[in-house]
Amino acid sequence: NDTSNQYSIAKKFNDFVSNFANRINSYFSLGYGLNDTSDTPPNRPLFVSDSSEINAKNIKINSQLIERPEDIPLSSKVKESGNNQIALLVSEFAYDDNFLDNLNPIDFYANFIGKIGITLKENQNNHNSSKLIEQQLNSQRESLMGVNLDEEAVNLIKYQKAFEASTRIITVTNELLANLIRLGL
Numbered sequence: 001n002d003t004s005n006q007y008s009i010a011k012k013f014n015d016f017v018s019n020f021a022n023r024i025n026s027y028f029s030l031g032y033g034l035n036d037t038s039d040t041p042p043n044r045p046l047f048v049s050d051s052s053e054i055n056a057k058n059i060k061i062n063s064q065l066i067e068r069p070e071d072i073p074l075s076s077k078v079k080e081s082g083n084n085q086i087a088l089l090v091s092e093f094a095y096d097d098n099f100l101d102n103l104n105p106i107d108f109y110a111n112f113i114g115k116i117g118i119t120l121k122e123n124q125n126n127h128n129s130s131k132l133i134e135q136q137l138n139s140q141r142e143s144l145m146g147v148n149l150d151e152e153a154v155n156l157i158k159y160q161k162a163f164e165a166s167t168r169i170i171t172v173t174n175e176l177l178a179n180l181i182r183l184g185l
Contacts, residue, residue: 009119010056012112013173017056019100020180021047023093031073031086044073056176061183109181116170127163 025045036042046065049058065072076085099105138152 009116009173012115013177014055014057015100016105016108016112016177017059017180018054020105021054021059023096023099024090027086027089027093028073030076030089032075032078032080033068033071033073034075034081035070036073036078039078041073042071044071046072059180105181109177113174113177116173120167120170123163123166127159130159 025047028046029043030041031044032041033044044065045062047054048060048062049055050060051058074087075083077083093099094106095104097104100108101111103111
């Protein structure tokens with residue numbers, strides 16, 4: 001958890017996933033599947049988790065709906081073939097400006113990915129600046145004394161691996177968000 005009041009990619013991603021899943025589930029709680037006969041909606045959520053709160057770590061698609069797609073609650077009335085009112089609510093949700101930060105899910109996602117891109121570019125610039133500073137310091141050190149090239153090579157490999165790991169995290173996050181948007185729309 002980030003308590004510094006700065007932008008946290010992990011927190012924003014969790015906010016996105018949690019709000020997205022809860023909103024879709026709230027629509028599905030109103031609907032009926034093709035075989036439902038009770039006047040009370042069966043309250044079948046699309047997204048579930050193993051804990052009480054859905055977040056980016058634990059979100060799953062409801063396995064009952066995967067196994068029995070006819071139970072997907074897309075109708076607003078029991079036993080009304082062709083009724084897709086819940087499905088329409090879900091599709092309209094993509095343009096609801098009250099999703100997060102007064103943005104709709106599409107704009108929020110675009111801003112989120114943009115922020116990741118900006119953060120990546122800043123990190124690359126900081127990395128390049130650090131490399132230049134390191135080179136200058138090494139030059140100064142070499143001019144004063146001999147240099148341990150083995151130690152310098154190990155440090156450079158360490159920094160490169162850390163940078164590669166952070167780049168992979170951003171790539172995986174982007175793929176997860178793209179999949180979530182495709183599932184919800």
